[in-house]
Amino acid sequence: MAIANMTIEAAPVQAAPANDPHHTVYLDTKDGRVTIQLRPDLAPKTVAQIETLTRRGFYDGIVFHRVIDGFMAQTGDPTGTGMGKSDLPNVPAEFTSTPFQRGTVGMARSQDPNSGNSQFFIMFKDGDFLNNQYTVVGQVVSGMDVVDKIKKGSSANNGTVSNPDKIIRMRMADQVK
Incomplete structure (x- = not known):
């Protein structure tokens, strides 16, 4: 019995709808709440990792731990040194042509793109120099004023922050009642 050559196309991945509680993160700091809409359409493996954590x-x-005025605020290291992880x-890199703009959330990595x-x-x-170099995982949809208040680090020390601000609580919207 011969099997005919068939092309099977995967269904396109759809963008997470706005205000989808399954892909919305509430990140609370001392200054208020940041709401992040994750983008599983751009980075399904990376978004799944962040959602699990x-x-x-x-x-x-x-x-x-690393906050550079006019550039970005970095977090997610349990050691607070920039060298830690879960x-x-x-997860492998999931680079896209989606631009890094104000409020874009990206996955940090070492020199290894798959780290x-x-x-x-x-x-x-905006940081166009990051385009196609880092994985875009989401976008701040409210609370950029809170992000702007995160304590900045020393430019002489690559943005390392002494007595840094922290995430008080971070939850998926569907976990919050």
């Missing part, structure tokens, strides 16, 4: 409460109490395996794990950053302003 968020549902575990992994990000609660973690500091913004107990989950790293994203738990650390992420939020852009203070």
